[in-house]
Amino acid sequence: MDIRSVTLFSDPDFPAAKMADFFTAVQFAFPYPLQSTRLATPAFPEWWPDDVHGETQIQQYAQQAAQQWQEAGANYISLGPVQLPHDTRWIDKIPALLAATDVLFATVEIANTQGQIDTARCQQTAALIKTVSQILPNGFGNLYLAALANCAPGSPFFPVAYHQGGPAHFAIAVESADLALQAVQAATSLDEARQNLVNAIETAAFRLTLTAQKLADEYGILFSGIDFSLAPFPTDDKSLGGALEALGLPYLGSAGSLFAAGFVAEAIARANFPSCGFSGLMLPVLEDSVLAGRAAEGVLNVQDLLSYSAVCGVGLDTIPLPGDVSEGALTAVLLDVAMLASRLNKPLTARLMPLPGLAAGDPVTFDFPYFADSRVMGIAGGRLAGLLMQGAQLSVNPVKSDK
Template sequence: MKQLVFLAIALLPFQMLAQTGASSAATTGNPKIRAITGFVRLDRSQFEKQVADTLTVLRKVKSEFEAAGYQVESVRITTQPLGELVKGASEEEALAFLARFDALSVKEDFIPNVGPAMMHDSDDPATMHLLERALSKLPTIEASSIIADESGIHWKTIHRTAELVKYVAEHSPHAQGTFNFTATAMLKPLGPFYPGSFHTGAGKQFAIGIEGAGLVADVFTRDKGNAETATTDLTAALTKHARVAESIGNKVAAETGWAYVGFDPTPAPLGEVSIATAIEDFTGAKFGSSGTLTAARIITAAVKAVPVKQIGYSGLMVPVMEDKVMAQRWAENDFNVDSLLAYSAVCGTGLDTIPLPGDVSLEQMERMYSDVASLALKWNKPLSARLQPVPGKKAGDVTEYQDPYLFNTTIHAVP
């Protein structure tokens, strides 16, 4: 069960956890499959059966990957947007349902996502209040808001998103509820990666995402400084595993009647499987130095060239506190929010797992969300913003998260 696993892992030193992950990767010679994500339209009156049916399909995909020599990190279920999921229920009834859904996810070992609480400025902001309470109390539920799409920037949603994040930081244990929420801009439906995953259709679909930062490190070490060769070789390395995913996805789709909607080749990092290390291997300098933006462009170009049906971000992720080396470079002040926004001009990144002082104002967060939304809209690319204020902490302090997937780092001042 997810909670028990988290508690057990949290008792291990990070170094031991990293060594365990490295050993597993070395055993298979393949990157991990980060996410097998199913999309369903739940009926609250029969959601247990729908979840069971969904897990039958997703576990079949998982078994196929394991038979092919891959380790699968997580199975995930994304529902219709939260407002639709709880339509007709009072806030207390809705919160009780979400608690049952959350408990079922722990029991059945999947990660639940209830989609965006606001997709448009015209949506009922009361749904965001419900989500505030859910994220503050429930350990596994993940969700999002949409702050920009083809219609433009959603300014009311940006304001309400800042309020939600501030509330959850102040009311969730260790302020960690903010880790399960992001604001997305220009992200299409049916992406496998959390917390921004969402869908608006009938469901019975699934997508696959890879933990491929190690592949990038292998290529960049070999092709250090050679942009053309690195792009070609990285495309080939990602394509090899994308083809496997496509074959498995199509096979399971044919056998189950579910639709395989695509593969996100974004080389997601986690812990020691570091995209920062990969970029440093290529540039010969610390992440954040000159050349980092060029390396980001190479990775994104390689990802876009993978010749399979792509879904989701299909770019580059730089989650500050999920990447051990990146968290260290952030603490060393080698890059900052402005750096990440600059990299976002050539890749899909945004501001992910950014620790903020506890007294950060709503206006400051709104400006950060607005910058992400503006950049995404300008270049028509999916970006996200996962901001994490830490009550009681100020610029220069170190975070004290108790989560095996977050590496503590220094908090920067917000201009």
């Protein structure tokens, strides 16, 4: 198990010296390897200077801000979402922001935490995804962009991370798919596998919490919890897909996969630890060797992954799509994510990656240590039409409110 990130949530004017001292202290404080230190600000339309507009000015300001935060110890920075009340002009700024540097992340809210879905915002986000796919020749720009549905502040994983505002706090995001794989491999029954995982999570979380609380006391920054989503790394021994298959699936994508995903997610919920964020399953296709392999074989598709999100997950993450995927098809996927998140009252994200020049079934290879090789996935169906393409803001009641 590794720590994916220690994420500091603060206003953008948080003292640089204090940030630097804190990030320096966390580097070797924990009993597990730390991959990165990250900063999450409030929604950037709330603090972005009024006089910074136009592509050149946006890029210059973004580069300066990123450099200051990097010098204070932040490896990556999440700028906070364009939320439903924000004007669409803020969405228009995102391509320039992401083109300015490779350390800034941005998000767009398509459904809020009060059960409101904006179908026009889904269309606007689809257009943004297409635009961002052209920033770099290989489409890598969308690694730094996600759509958010029912996502509250305070999750330490990127790109979803953002600060509510007010006093600074920090949280821990772990990379722990190997714990699930080990728990299943050591078990002779489902009950034993579940208890193995609960025990492993609680043991690791206890050790993390001890260190985190000491840091909180020393630096006067509140510790707000651990997101124990079972995030993978693209090797078979750290594959969440491998853990699900180890339960007895012939392959991920077969019947029984949803049960397996729900079973592991429910085990996480049983564990006693200071939880924040998703604390569920993370099924990013390109970050997991088994998921990437099953997608390449054509036995795991986008609809499968979305259905698993109903019982476990984070949503659709690092999904390689055809470069010519239509805005309508992307909108359809975002509408599905928004409705699923709102009806089930759970946080979901969509990080969709159209890859220029590639078609469904084409091989996908990135020179990036956190991605596995795969193939481009298609989206079922054609373009939306009719009422679904009319912009609307809808209030959606969660399932438990139906009766």
